[in-house]
Amino acid sequence: MGGALRFEINARSRLSNARVGQVTTAHGSFETPAFMAVGTKATVKGIVPPLIAATGTEVMLCNTFHLMLRPGEQTVRTLGGLHRFTGWAGPILTDSGGYQAYSMADRNAIDDDGVTFRSIVDGSRVRLTPERSIEIQNALGADIIMAFDDCPPSIDPTAGAANQTRLRLAAARDSAGRCGYDHAARLRAANERTIRWLERCNRAHARPDDQSLFGIVQGGTDLDARAWCVERVCGVDLPGYAIGGVAVGEDHERIAEVTTFTAPRLPADKPRYLMGVGYERDLLAAVLAGVDMFDCVLPTRNGRNGHAFTRTGVVRLRNAEHTTDPEPIERGCDCPTCDPARHGWGPPEGGWFSRGYIRHLFMAEEMLGPILVSLHNLRLFQRLMFDIRRAVVEDDWPSLGRAWPRAAEGLPASLRS
């Protein structure tokens, strides 16, 4: 088990649990801590593969649930698997569909055997079980595949003032036939299912020699539940482990609390993956806890809305103040948008795509706007990861914090100076 994946740790922070390393798969290596670009439907939206690579991205994530519905995993398999299908020759990870059972809770029903979805493509009834999820992921052919888990609401959706209509619906559905929603019971049931389903996933996995199955720890924000789940999940010998069910509505502090509690409890010699996280400060806090891998839609999804990340905060490129703004998104950035000459793009005399031009593209609804900001945002996240890796090696966190004021919000006071 796990012959498909090699994980080497090359340096460790003494001031934290952070480490830098390298994960090697059948389709090449990536440096850790790593940020994976999200290519939900087998494409990082609007970005051709060489430009994904130009941002420093080394791993792409694709979504089992979406690809199962369209074009169907057998189509992908017939066309040579995800690498051949997408033209992305580097490492690929697929999620399991478990998260969609949570995020689309208003469209599905969960039971002890699996989840029944109503297709977002054609409304048809779709069944996902541990075995089926692995079968699909075996057909898609990613280098790292994820266990099918039961992701519960991280915080009690019937309590508090949070605007969580979908979660409430999910809770109501989950407790059908009962009088009320019992959050602790829901977490417990999810944990138990997650463990049973992990064992079923592991038995069903047909390609352990070239695809590495990662287990997922659930437990919401309940640290006892997390501890219980860590112990059970790590009882199954796997090439890597993930922390799931985080960043589904909690604030930064709760995310950091759960991650800081859970990550060090995962095996130190295996890659640890924090799923779906997050903002810069969340990434930094998680690295300090010992996390090695991340994915998040923020750089691309927000980029498509004209929100550009910078070291100091978000620039909203649709704002009228940028109409004649000749500045790049961020001075000193080496992305294709801010420094096209570095990437062999014209004009030879240097220059950049100005905020004014990018604003025009958004106002005119031109594809190039989302493309240019997605490239910038992905590169910003990859530069942050690069600098974080250097900070681990040098164990120099104050310098990192000064260079990345926004990310520095994730540094504990003891590491700020």
Place this chain on the structure above:
Amino acid sequence: MGGALRFEINARSRLSNARVGQVTTAHGSFETPAFMAVGTKATVKGIVPPLIAATGTEVMLCNTFHLMLRPGEQTVRTLGGLHRFTGWAGPILTDSGGYQAYSMADRNAIDDDGVTFRSIVDGSRVRLTPERSIEIQNALGADIIMAFDDCPPSIDPTAGAANQTRLRLAAARDSAGRCGYDHAARLRAANERTIRWLERCNRAHARPDDQSLFGIVQGGTDLDARAWCVERVCGVDLPGYAIGGVAVGEDHERIAEVTTFTAPRLPADKPRYLMGVGYERDLLAAVLAGVDMFDCVLPTRNGRNGHAFTRTGVVRLRNAEHTTDPEPIERGCDCPTCDPARHGWGPPEGGWFSRGYIRHLFMAEEMLGPILVSLHNLRLFQRLMFDIRRAVVEDDWPSLGRAWPRAAEGLPASLRS
């Protein structure tokens, strides 16, 4: 006048009026016959500048009318002009807005002094005159700018069975106050305006040393009207001349007839530009008539709809037959989509984006679908132009016809074998 542009003819066909040459502007040269990529709103939709260049494109066209409305020419000027604005360092041409007075005839009113538009952006009233069009184009800063002309319907919109509701509306509007539409009178009026407006454009042109103004010949499909207009337009000494009002509803034969009549009557030592044309056969027929420059939305607009051009015809990539089709759009094509390795894209072992993958992207409404097909189509048109230029040098048209069956429909029988 015309110091901004140099045109050298390097070879001539003896069997036709075709010639190959080079146009040199302040922003570099391009080989002729040339096909310009259309970047209506200062972007070739979805294509970053280095990929425009990767298709072999050497000139980009932008639209005065659209850019005047948004972001406004003063915004473009403030941000450094179109080259700096777009990041496209090569030659750029802007049209004058005259064509939009025709194509949006249902939204505007024409008089002897100019055209009043209702803005497609905010509904406001916009006035375009010869002086105003040139003022805008001077501010945009393209290397080649076009005279503001009156483009009439090429064929009588009140006759025949053509589905030309907008043209009928335009005709009705044009003849307001009169009892009926007189097509001959409309052509005559358009010609007279076009000449008066050309003289006004030429007087208004404030940057003749770095922007080259081209005159436009109108006259519809009436060859006498064309002859009259050619003589008057060429009476104004300009660095180049264009044939306008073609491919606005006529069939291939009418396009070729008008072009074959008009092109040789334009000065032989100046570049000749056939505006808005066209399909492969139209391009080839026009080159044989002595045309040097083309622009058309076909490769990009049809590409965005999943219509891929090939040497032998159109491939409709949305069709279900391509669901598991492992083939590239066209075997032997050297575009980034069909031969990514040639462009330094992964995977290193070669391969291509399959028709099945591209179909998936269209079905999933992913930007990458329009991008990949636009790249292919632009490259196909540029390869056709490359092969046409070689055919001119070798005066070998049968070989060209065999290699390009679809384009060969534009070869007269005498040149087919």
